[in-house]
Amino acid sequence: MGFLDIRNVTKSYGQLEVLHRVDISVEEGEFLVLVGPSGCGKSTLLGMIAGLEGISSGEIAIKDRVINGVHPSKRNIAMVFQSYALYPNMTVGQNITFGLEMHGVPKPERDKALLDVAKLLQIDHLTDRKPGQLSGGQRQRVAMGRALVRDPDVFLFDEPLSNLDAKLRVDMRTEIKKLHAKLKRTIVYVTHDQIEAMTLSTRIAVMNKGYIQQLGTPKEIYDTPANVFVATFMGSPAMNVVPARVVVRDGAPHAEVVLGDGSKSLLAFSQPSLAAWDGREILLGIRPEAITDPEGADRKSQNIVSLKNRVIVTEPAGSDTFVTMGLGGKDVIARMRADVDISGGDDFEFAVNMEKAVAFDPKTEERIKP
Template sequence: MSFLDIDKATKSYGAVRVLNETDISVEEGEFLVLVGPSGCGKSTLLNMIAGLEGVSSGEIRIRDRRMNDIKPADRNIAMVFQSYALYPNMTVRSNISFGMEMHGVRKAKREEKIAEIAELLQLTPFLDRKPGQLSGGQRQRVAMGRALTRDPDVFLFDEPLSNLDAKLRVDMRTEIKKLHQKLGTTIVYVTHDQIEALTLSTRIAVMFGGEVQQLGTPQEIYDNPTNMFVAGFMGSPAMNLLPATLRDAEGGVAVELALPDSSYISLPFPRGATLSGQDGRAIVLGIRPEAMTDPESADAESPAIHQAELSIDVIEPAGSDTYVTVSLCGKDAIGRFRANTSARAGARFPFSFDMAKAVAFDPETEQRID
């Protein structure tokens, strides 16, 4: 039995089912991120764990205790919201201590806890300020500090960084990760930002259409997406998904990719060994931009680097990398090159494909097939 068990949890509003028989088990101390586009059911699931939404069928258990009929206040969970939900007329000190006051905690104990949390979250200089005098990141830390006073079984974060600008989001991601590493708390965190999911989590549940599409570690999700939705959603830039054709080749299988001039390139596909004997089968080849790079940047230890010269359409310098767009199989495909590449738009240039990192999908079911 896990620390938090979501067992065939379903949520319906009348005839409309928004969450379908979801099964997730979370171990104590884990950082689980629920990620997916708007309307996928991730916030609904979080609210069901919190008790803010009822469970239509199935169970939610914390420490093997059934939560379905337990009031939110009695679940020993703490929630941090997107909107901070701070009292604007109270100081930081009062916002952090408010919950302890409501539960009758002695003043000396409250002050000790406030000092401890303020030091942990670097809020000590701001204890006598009001929320309107703080930056967005500082206000989010106050909201986290208020939650920390509870010493809860589970922390729930509902898109806490979505109101912050890009730099503050990066800074706060680091703060939240440090907090988890220091306290070892169990966290369930909702976001639509796949970079947050990959950088913060110990495991990710990728959701779409009210269902968990894939549950795994960040590396598993990134390297071995279970279907085309996960492949296209996780990663920035996203995985290239290219209509291709399998060809039997000497010693194994190759994939054939169409070029704009109606010619083809053929690339050996070592991960497709189980697909031999299916010459002419249509697949969708998935390959990450970093596995489609300039020869100098290719992984020297990979056993499956293969080169092809392609005509470049667009060059996008991005500081530490350069993104290079070419036309393959009637689609734009993006490669990740080194910053000082000599590649130029309109010119032909050698690309190194790391086919050990490529995956194949069925174009009809959109499921991975290799």
């Protein structure tokens, strides 16, 4: 039993089921991120936890108390919205303490709570201003302050950073992470941004078409994706997924891939169980950082395979250089050092870390497990 339990929950609108048997147990103090493309059901699920959406079947419980049908105001949750939802005619201080006032909390307690939260969020110098006088980042801090001041069991964040510019999003990500480390409260956070999901969470639920595709730590999601969808959705650039064929040589399985010029090359797997797929087609998954130049290869890896192929294009990106080559009829991206000496049209000897490679069944698109 977790602190927040979502048990076999579904959501339907008439005959259309949009969330399908969702099971997630969230421990106290955990930071769970629901991530997925638009329309995958993540905000609907958050709304069901908050009580803003009804539950068609299943149960949601907080601290072993089933909250199906319980009014949102009685759930002891606090929600931070994408749109901030601040009252424009109230000061920052009044916005933060409005909920406490509505619940009959005495003014001295409200004032102390405001002071504590405003200092924590570094907005104590803004409490007399109106929302219209604040920047986007300051408004988001006020919205967070309004949630924090209530001392809830669970914080719910619905894409809180999507209205901010790129630099401010990075800054606010850091602030939210520091806040969670300090408060150790339970957070459920919705985003479509996989970088936010990877950097903020203790666990991630990757969603698509109303289903949980995978639930795990950021490392589990990134290194061992459950299927092709998770592999290509999580990561920037995404995991390279190319068609290949398993060929066994001297008892060891290899991935036979087609190079840009139509010739073939063998890449030795580090997963012996793939020998059972001898002669069969697979989808080979390799992260861009697992393909580099020989000098930049991971010195700890026991399985660096050389692959000579022609470079299509290079893209300098400051700290990295992204290099594109053709493999299996697909464009494959390698992530290399900024100072690597490489140009489009070169025949280059790539170093592929096959310890990081994963294989997928092309029919089901599920990862082939050891």
